[in-house]
Amino acid sequence: MGMEPLREQLAALPDAPGVYLFRDVDDRVLYVGKAKSLRRRAPSYFEAPLRGPGRGDTRQPGPRPGLHPRIAEMASRVARLEALVVNSEEEALIVEGNLITTHRPPFNVRLRDDKSYPYIGISLDETYPRVYFTRERHRRDRVYFGPFSSASKVRETLSLIGKIFPSRPCEGTEPGRPSGIPCLDYHIKRCLAPCVDYISLADYRHLIDQIIAFLSGRYRGLEQELEEQMRAAAAAQRFEDAALYRNRLTAVRHLMEHQSVRKGSMGSLDVLGIALDDDGEAANVQVLQVRDGALCDRQAFFVDPSGVCDPEIILEQFAMEYYALGMAIPPLVIVPRGMETRGLEALLGERRQAGVEVRASERGEKRQMQEVAERNARLALDQDRARVTRTRERRATALGDLERALGLDAPPMRIECFDISDIGATYAVASMTVMIGGAPARQHYRSFTMRHEGGPDDFARIEEALGRRMARLAAGDPDPSLGATPSLVVIDGGKGQLGAAHRAMRAAGVDVPMIGLAKKQEEVFVPGRSTPILLPVDSPGLGLLQQVRDEAHRFALRHHRSRRGKGMTASAVDTLPGIGPARRRAILGHFGSPERFLAATRDEMEAVPGLPPKVARDLYEHLNKAGGPDQSGALAGSGIGWN
Numbered sequence: 328m329g330m331e332p333l334r335e336q337l338a339a340l341p342d343a344p345g346v347y348l349f350r351d352v353d354d355r356v357l358y359v360g361k362a363k364s365l366r367r368r369a370p371s372y373f374e375a376p377l378r379g380p381g382r383g384d385t386r387q388p389g390p391r392p393g394l395h396p397r398i399a400e401m402a403s404r405v406a407r408l409e410a411l412v413v414n415s416e417e418e419a420l421i422v423e424g425n426l427i428t429t430h431r432p433p434f435n436v437r438l439r440d441d442k443s444y445p446y447i448g449i450s451l452d453e454t455y456p457r458v459y460f461t462r463e464r465h466r467r468d469r470v471y472f473g474p475f476s477s478a479s480k481v482r483e484t485l486s487l488i489g490k491i492f493p494s495r496p497c498e499g500t501e502p503g504r505p506s507g508i509p510c511l512d513y514h515i516k517r518c519l520a521p522c523v524d525y526i527s528l529a530d531y532r533h534l535i536d537q538i539i540a541f542l543s544g545r546y547r548g549l550e551q552e553l554e555e556q557m558r559a560a561a562a563a564q565r566f567e568d569a570a571l572y573r574n575r576l577t578a579v580r581h582l583m584e585h586q587s588v589r590k591g592s593m594g595s596l597d598v599l600g601i602a603l604d605d606d607g608e609a610a611n612v613q614v615l616q617v618r619d620g621a622l623c624d625r626q627a628f629f630v631d632p633s634g635v636c637d638p639e640i641i642l643e644q645f646a647m648e649y650y651a652l653g654m655a656i657p658p659l660v661i662v663p664r665g666m667e668t669r670g671l672e673a674l675l676g677e678r679r680q681a682g683v684e685v686r687a688s689e690r691g692e693k694r695q696m697q698e699v700a701e702r703n704a705r706l707a708l709d710q711d712r713a714r715v716t717r718t719r720e721r722r723a724t725a726l727g728d729l730e731r732a733l734g735l736d737a738p739p740m741r742i743e744c745f746d747i748s749d750i751g752a753t754y755a756v757a758s759m760t761v762m763i764g765g766a767p768a769r770q771h772y773r774s775f776t777m778r779h780e781g782g783p784d785d786f787a788r789i790e791e792a793l794g795r796r797m798a799r800l801a802a803g804d805p806d807p808s809l810g811a812t813p814s815l816v817v818i819d820g821g822k823g824q825l826g827a828a829h830r831a832m833r834a835a836g837v838d839v840p841m842i843g844l845a846k847k848q849e850e851v852f853v854p855g856r857s858t859p860i861l862l863p864v865d866s867p868g869l870g871l872l873q874q875v876r877d878e879a880h881r882f883a884l885r886h887h888r889s890r891r892g893k894g895m896t897a898s899a900v901d902t903l904p905g906i907g908p909a910r911r912r913a914i915l916g917h918f919g920s921p922e923r924f925l926a927a928t929r930d931e932m933e934a935v936p937g938l939p940p941k942v943a944r945d946l947y948e949h950l951n952k953a954g955g956p957d958q959s960g961a962l963a964g965s966g967i968g969w970n
Contacts, residue, residue, distance in 0.1 A: 340370070794835060
């Protein structure tokens with residue numbers, strides 16, 4: 328549609344099934360949707376009429392009255408759209424799912440805080456794959472299982488896998504450690520020591536295949552295979568191997584018996600249940616996973632509906648994300664009654680590369696399980712709403728307590744806290760943490776690398792940090808974290824630190840309430856007052872101050888450790904021209920010490936694996952111009968490490 332005005336783009340949409348993408352002025356995808364009729368669906372977000380009094384009207388159409396606030400916000404940001412016509416609504420759902428996975432639009436239904444959901448990863452790209460805990464799933468050469476609703480479930484599953492199928496737990500692309508002997512995991516039977524060839528590559532890969540079958544829920548086939556391996560080992564009088572297979576078989580059978588749903592087998596299926604708030608602000612989806620007749624897990628996910636009030640749309644888009652990997656999609660998915668399933672069947676079938684039946688269940692065990700899933704979803708939603716209400720009330724109480732205790736004009740809705748972290752005169756940093764409405768606003772956290780060079784002086788450093796922060800505020804910095812005016816500034820420290828910070832604030836021409844919080848007796852100091860304010864130990868206001876102070880300390884310490892670690896692991900090679908990370912590793916591995924590297928001849932430089940001859944010659948000339956081998960002592964004595 329080129330760069331036509333949005334009004335004309337909407338009016339030109341065809342009466343056909345397809346997918347539409349709303350983009351903002353920066354061409355970012357805001358929303359991806361599907362429709363039976365693009366002409367009827369896409370313009371429904373905007374006020375009518377779409378055309379102005381004459382052809383070529385370029386006025387931006389506004390959001391239609393009555394929309395949910397979040398959908399109205401999305402519609403107000405739309406600058407243009409793209410449309411893709413397809414053959415059917417089922418095909419539109421497949422395209423929609425692929426586009427959502429690609430663009431991750433902010434206004435589509437998504438798992439709430441989905442970045443934090445854990446997965447089990449298997450590194451099939453490594454010769455001896457690892458089975459590990461992860462929160463990422465972007466590497467195409469690896470297999471992921473999940474998402475799981477809690478990290479504890481993942482760790483429990485990994486512990487169970489380690490007992491039944493002892494794959495290597497060591498990190499790195501290759502198994503083992505420099506000593507070349509098996510580690511403790513081998514001796515406690517949690518690893519089969521591929522690092523010293525106690526298990527062949529073929530057998531290890533077969534073990535990984537069994538882990539994949541286990542995580543995919545193929546218990547019956549795994550049980551049969553383990554029984555055959557046990558009998559074959561016993562017949563060949565390999566009794567230790569037979570005992571190993573027996574123990575694995577016993578563990579799998581115990582798991583199947585423990586998780587059995589009924590005496591009869593239901594096969595492998597997922598049961599989805601959903602509960603939605605009346606205002607469209609929150610939803611919960613429950614997934615009951617049945618594999619080979621055993622209820623193997625129950626997952627609970629909170630979903631951000633983004634203003635969508637249709638449970639069918641929410642469940643469809645949840646399924647797109649939940650089944651994105653396609654590894655553990657069962658052949659049957661049970662959904663609530665009244666839901667259109669053809670599009671979802673096509674989508675899941677494409678991702679599974681096999682047939683998937685998506686349907687409602689009217690009676691029997693499957694219907695009972697679907698009702699259980701819906702009841703659990705409603706219960707989880709009610710509990711979450713009550714928790715959010717309690718948290719909101721607790722934060723409001725704490726802010727009101729601070730308003731009264733500190734004599735503020737209003738509750739301090741934006742609190743900023745500053746802390747210093749250093750070791751003597753080295754690697755000093757300052758942190759700024761922020762609470763908005765009593766809740767941590769981590770996107771507003773900032774850290775400052777200290778420029779003060781007068782030795783270990785916390786007063787000077789806190790004055791520098793506040794001066795730089797308030798100068799940005801006075802200048803109207805567009806960064807929302809530095810351009811926003813705080814309601815209260817908290818300094819981690821007593822009278823001295825508070826006085827230094829207050830000088831910096833006055834110098835910047837800013838007037839904001841400020842206090843100092845001394846750790847020893849949790850005394851609150853206020854500028855111009857000689858005696859501290861002592862808040863009750865159990866007061867909500869003091870608890871909030873302690874929370875923001877502890878956050879500032881944690882954040883400063885993390886930045887300080889990062890700076891210190893980078894400084895201590897820097898090597899003489901880091902500053903050499905033409906030497907990147909790969910060549911640095913090659914040089915370090917070849918020479919082993921700075922003295923040996925700096926004393927190398929030109930021929931020895933050129934012999935470094937992975938180092939082009941021209942680069943080696945340039946490097947040799949650079950070192951000799953700079954002083955040659957005599958540098959080694961200076962470098963060694965400067966504290967620069969060879970790591």
